[in-house]
Amino acid sequence: MATDYDAPRKNEDDVAEDSIEELKARRNDASASDVDEDENETAESYELPGADLSKEELTVHVVPRQDDEFTCSHCFLVHHASQLAYIDDGGLPVCTDCAG
Secondary structure, X not given: OOOOOOOOOOOHHXXXXXXXXXXXXXXXXXXXXXXXXXXXXXXXOOOOOOOOOOXXXXXXXXXXXXXXXXXXXXXXXXXXXXXXXXXXXXXXXXXXXXXX
């Protein structure tokens, strides 16, 4: 817990003024901020390795390669033209990541 050293300190008189009810209310407010999480619900959201996903359908929007992009001949990823390191002897582009 962070301590604000510039804040005025409570003296014994200030502590004595807090009633038991006020202290209990503060404790209850602090514990009310805790999140109750059901472990079973959380576990159901995880996919286990080897799970049967044959009935699942994946929808992906594919964007064609743009004019200012190229496909690296080493890693086969599409990169922006600013990532072009060189063109190899075969005339194929190589990205800066693969040129290392």
